[in-house]
Amino acid sequence: MRGILHRYGDLLPLTEATPRLSLCEGQTPLIPLTNLGSELGVDLRVKFEGANPTGSFKDRGMVLAVAKAIESGAKAVVCASTGNTSAAAAAYAARAGLPCFVLLPAGKVARGKLAQALIYGARVVSVRGNFDRALDLAKQASEELGLAIVNSVNPYRLLGQQSAAWEICDELGDAPERLVIPVGNAGNISAYWAGFKKYGELGQTTRLPEMIGVQASGAAPLVEGRPFDEPETVATAIRIGRPVNAEKARGAVGESGGRFLSVTDEEILAAQRLLASREGIFAEPASCASLAGLLKIHEGEGLPQGQIITAVLTGNGLKDPDAAMGQSSTMVEIDDCWQSLREVLSR
Numbered sequence: 001m002r003g004i005l006h007r008y009g010d011l012l013p014l015t016e017a018t019p020r021l022s023l024c025e026g027q028t029p030l031i032p033l034t035n036l037g038s039e040l041g042v043d044l045r046v047k048f049e050g051a052n053p054t055g056s057f058k059d060r061g062m063v064l065a066v067a068k069a070i071e072s073g074a075k076a077v078v079c080a081s082t083g084n085t086s087a088a089a090a091a092y093a094a095r096a097g098l099p100c101f102v103l104l105p106a107g108k109v110a111r112g113k114l115a116q117a118l119i120y121g122a123r124v125v126s127v128r129g130n131f132d133r134a135l136d137l138a139k140q141a142s143e144e145l146g147l148a149i150v151n152s153v154n155p156y157r158l159l160g161q162q163s164a165a166w167e168i169c170d171e172l173g174d175a176p177e178r179l180v181i182p183v184g185n186a187g188n189i190s191a192y193w194a195g196f197k198k199y200g201e202l203g204q205t206t207r208l209p210e211m212i213g214v215q216a217s218g219a220a221p222l223v224e225g226r227p228f229d230e231p232e233t234v235a236t237a238i239r240i241g242r243p244v245n246a247e248k249a250r251g252a253v254g255e256s257g258g259r260f261l262s263v264t265d266e267e268i269l270a271a272q273r274l275l276a277s278r279e280g281i282f283a284e285p286a287s288c289a290s291l292a293g294l295l296k297i298h299e300g301e302g303l304p305q306g307q308i309i310t311a312v313l314t315g316n317g318l319k320d321p322d323a324a325m326g327q328s329s330t331m332v333e334i335d336d337c338w339q340s341l342r343e344v345l346s347r
């Protein structure tokens with residue numbers, strides 16, 4: 001079996017007592033955007049994290065977090081989640097035979113993600129409050145009841161997530177020149193940066209990418225430099241007002257010479273449609289913030305010709321069918337006869 005713990009075990013804090021948990025996560029495709037890339041005049045690829053076993057990059061860190069929880073003797077895991085963390089936690093806990101408790105902000109979780117947490121057998125608790133409140137409660141549950149918390153406050157999550165940066169370098173033969181990535185709790189951007197730096201130290205890359213972190217304009221604490229008490233965006237996976245890993249992410253962006261920028265919900269949804277209709281790639285709204293951000297830079301100052309860019313598509317479009325259905329042209333229904341079909345097809 002070839003998951004993160006097997007392929008990158010040498011770079012991760014494994015001991016003999018760490019169970020080699022795996023759902024064969026990672027090794028996701030790095031898809032060249034042949035149509036959009038040539039229009040923009042750059043070498044643009046997307047890291048399609050929707051191809052992970054639970055459909056998002058969260059699997060990379062969760063496999064390590066749950067393995068380490070087992071190693072430390074934890075009897076159950078708990079997390080707060082905008083959806084994908086809960087899906088990953090529930091799946092790896094199921095695989096490992098551990099109970100899993102997930103706290104979700106009521107009414108704000110995409111349907112696919114909720115379906116996953118339920119079918120994997122997690123105890124799902126819907127909290128009448130936003131993600132940041134749910135996280136406070138999960139931390140409390142962890143302290144009071146001794147459950148292992150597997151949110152990105154858990155250091156193993158970010159360590160496992162470095163593997164995406166390593167895979168990109170392994171495939172490109174070097175780091176990209178620029179990395180564009182959606183930012184919610186700001187763990188993933190920090191993990192990528194740590195991963196690139198680690199590979200730099202090991203001599204596996206000759207350069208480090210400029211890190212561009214993209215937030216939704218209704219939940220843009222890192223762009224505006226202030227917390228958002230009522231974050232709001234169609235991109236529910238990045239609907240976060242107080243990013244836990246804000247400091248690390250600021251460090252990553254600063255050291256790399258990059259920046260944070262925000263995009264509107266309209267820009268996010270337009271990027272989602274563009275990606276699907278021009279490239280045949282379906283990613284959930286939060287993921288498409290990366291492409292929306294890149295398009296914004298292109299419109300603003302332009303992109304250096306031929307630049308080697310990777311945009312991270314963090315989660316699968318199937319996670320959030322409502323977001324896609326809400327903006328797609330409606331179907332036509334016809335009687336079951338050739339006459340009706342011919343009419344429709346020749347319109």
Ligand SMILES: *Cc1c(COP(=O)(O)O)cnc(C)c1O
Pocket residue numbers: 056057058084085152182183184185186187188189237238284286287314315316
């Ligand atoms: C979790 C998640 C994000 C945000 O990642 P952070 O590490 O919280 O910044 C973005 N997109 C998707 C699909 C996610 O599941």
